[in-house]
Amino acid sequence: MKDMMPSFNLVQPTDVESAINILAEAGENGWAMAGGQDSLDWFKDRIKRPHTVVDLSGIEALKGIRETADGVEIGALTTLTTVENNPIIKEKYGVLAMAAGRVASPQIRNKGTIGGNVSQDARCWYYRSGLDCYRAGGNTCYADTPEGMNREHCLFGASRCVAVSPSDTAVAVTTLEASMVIVGPGGERVVPASEYFIGPAIDITRMTVLEPGDVLTAIRIPSKWAGAQFFFEKVADRNSWDFPLVNMAAAMKISGGVIEDISLTCGAVECVPKRLTVVEDIVRGSEPNEETANLGAGAASRGASPLNYNHFKIPLMENLVKKAIRG
Amino acid sequence: MQKKFSSDRYDPLGTERDDVSRRHFIKGVIACGTVAGAAGLMSGCSDGSDGGGSPAAGSVERMISINVNGMSRNVDVMPNETLAHTLRNKLGLTGTKLGCDRGSCGACTVMIDGVTHNSCSVLTHSVRTASVVTVEGVGGANGELHPVQQAMIEELAPQCGYCTPGQVVSGVALLQRNPNPTREEVRHALAGNLCRCGAYNNYINAIVKAAGSA
Numbered sequence: 208m209k210d211m212m213p214s215f216n217l218v219q220p221t222d223v224e225s226a227i228n229i230l231a232e233a234g235e236n237g238w239a240m241a242g243g244q245d246s247l248d249w250f251k252d253r254i255k256r257p258h259t260v261v262d263l264s265g266i267e268a269l270k271g272i273r274e275t276a277d278g279v280e281i282g283a284l285t286t287l288t289t290v291e292n293n294p295i296i297k298e299k300y301g302v303l304a305m306a307a308g309r310v311a312s313p314q315i316r317n318k319g320t321i322g323g324n325v326s327q328d329a330r331c332w333y334y335r336s337g338l339d340c341y342r343a344g345g346n347t348c349y350a351d352t353p354e355g356m357n358r359e360h361c362l363f364g365a366s367r368c369v370a371v372s373p374s375d376t377a378v379a380v381t382t383l384e385a386s387m388v389i390v391g392p393g394g395e396r397v398v399p400a401s402e403y404f405i406g407p408a409i410d411i412t413r414m415t416v417l418e419p420g421d422v423l424t425a426i427r428i429p430s431k432w433a434g435a436q437f438f439f440e441k442v443a444d445r446n447s448w449d450f451p452l453v454n455m456a457a458a459m460k461i462s463g464g465v466i467e468d469i470s471l472t473c474g475a476v477e478c479v480p481k482r483l484t485v486v487e488d489i490v491r492g493s494e495p496n497e498e499t500a501n502l503g504a505g506a507a508s509r510g511a512s513p514l515n516y517n518h519f520k521i522p523l524m525e526n527l528v529k530k531a532i533r534g
Numbered sequence: 535m536q537k538k539f540s541s542d543r544y545d546p547l548g549t550e551r552d553d554v555s556r557r558h559f560i561k562g563v564i565a566c567g568t569v570a571g572a573a574g575l576m577s578g579c580s581d582g583s584d585g586g587g588s589p590a591a592g593s594v595e596r597m598i599s600i601n602v603n604g605m606s607r608n609v610d611v612m613p614n615e616t617l618a619h620t621l622r623n624k625l626g627l628t629g630t631k632l633g634c635d636r637g638s639c640g641a642c643t644v645m646i647d648g649v650t651h652n653s654c655s656v657l658t659h660s661v662r663t664a665s666v667v668t669v670e671g672v673g674g675a676n677g678e679l680h681p682v683q684q685a686m687i688e689e690l691a692p693q694c695g696y697c698t699p700g701q702v703v704s705g706v707a708l709l710q711r712n713p714n715p716t717r718e719e720v721r722h723a724l725a726g727n728l729c730r731c732g733a734y735n736n737y738i739n740a741i742v743k744a745a746g747s748a
Binding site for chain 1: 592593594612613614615616619635636637638640643649650651652655656657659660704722723725726728
């Protein structure tokens with residue numbers, strides 16, 4: 208027999224408005240749960256102990272994929288399996304289908320949601336094991352020390368915390384220049400993906416702009432990159448149920464043999480999905496060949512400051528840029 | 535021979551009980567443990583003792599019925615209770631195993647509306663309107679084995695057997711949506727089921743074999 212997680216009140220609203228009201232009432236003791244594939248682990252480990260858990264999975268309005276005038280809107284509660292197999296996503300925004308299909312395991316993709324996957328918290332095990340690090344509100348970092356095990360940690364943007372963005376779909380969503388629809392007590396706001404993810408310099412306790420009481424309701428993908436040439440690759444220690452060491456998503460438009468436009472995003476090297484705009488600027492207008500790939504790769508890791516055990520991420524990142532560009 | 539064997543036992547009252555199977559004995563111990571251990575292990579489950587305050591307005595009702603293996607079962611479910619806990623400790627369906635209790639291993643795999651889920655990572659209250667099928671429910675009504683189970687026996691798929699119920703459910707769910715999978719598709723479908731003995735190829739062989747007859 209296994210131990211139980213600590214008790215909480217479970218509320219299962221069927222519309223967004225009720226969910227927002229309940230979360231507002233619960234304040235800092237509330238917790239919005241989507242698929243629960245991460246939430247329940249936090250509760251079982253007794254690191255997060257909310258009094259009121261709002262189970263969003265009964266809100267039908269937050270599920271499904273709809274074509275809109277400019278692209279497609281994905282309800283935040285849509286499961287990763289649905290995203291992976293949706294014909295529109297597969298045909299026009301394949302990079303997102305590829306990324307969704309590489310998340311965790313089949314069982315987790317069947318329950319886990321796209322909203323939860325992009326918004327998930329840092330996977331630094333020092334933080335996850337309940338230590339009082341900066342991200343947990345404490346006054347130290349356990350990973351960025353001479354003895355710290357920081358093989359999975361960041362190359363860029365460290366600010367006290369060196370955790371990385373662990374999501375596969377977040378890099379795809381960033382590459383597709385999606386916008387995120389957030390509903391909170393103050394109403395609805397739409398935030399571009401490039402501003403949705405935030406690093407420790409902005410707020411060390413959060414990975415996204417979601418404030419307590421906010422709910423991500425949808426992800427809108429513009430038609431800008433529809434039907435482009437896509438690339439997604441995730442490098443991890445295990446092929447199943449693992450987080451990326453580095454992942455890379457790209458959308459490329461080729462016209463007349465040259466790269467007309469490109470969007471390139473690298474994950475697991477910074478606290479936010481890292482859009483490689485420098486590489487984009489270098490390769491735009493060139494042929495997608497070995498020479499261009501090498502030029503782009505050299506620029507990709509510029510400015511990286513590796514920790515003790517994660518130097519290997521630099522060549523890994525460069526090689527993935529090469530693969531993305533030369534195809 | 536048999537008489538000699540039974541007289542070897544210490545049996546002062548002369549009432550030997552041969553009808554106690556190992557399985558029933560273990561199940562009995564589990565039931566006793568649930569009661570005896572309730573005060574300590576499950577103290578966090580009583581209303582408000584741990585989470586603070588009384589249940590909020592709108593919090594779920596505890597007496598619910600869920601559909602498991604085609605039967606509607608009435609059960610008292612706490613808000614923080616996982617489906618694996620309900621199945622194993624309240625409905626007696628101990629075929630579903632708990633490995634990691636963190637959604638990592640797949641030993642607790644069940645089908646919810648025909649789709650595989652880790653039952654350790656699903657709150658029972660979220661399946662009130664769904665139909666749950668556990669490993670006990672994949673076979674025939676009279677105990678006939680599912681072709682996947684039969685093939686696993688023939689292919690000697692399990693080694694220690696702990697992950698087998700999860701492998702069976704993942705295999706059955708795959709064949710329901712794709713009766714003729716390729717070997718690669720079988721590998722993908724079983725990718726969430728960890729086998730510590732490393733008998734992966736045997737499980738894949740069994741499901742490929744079952745695909746012909748399922």
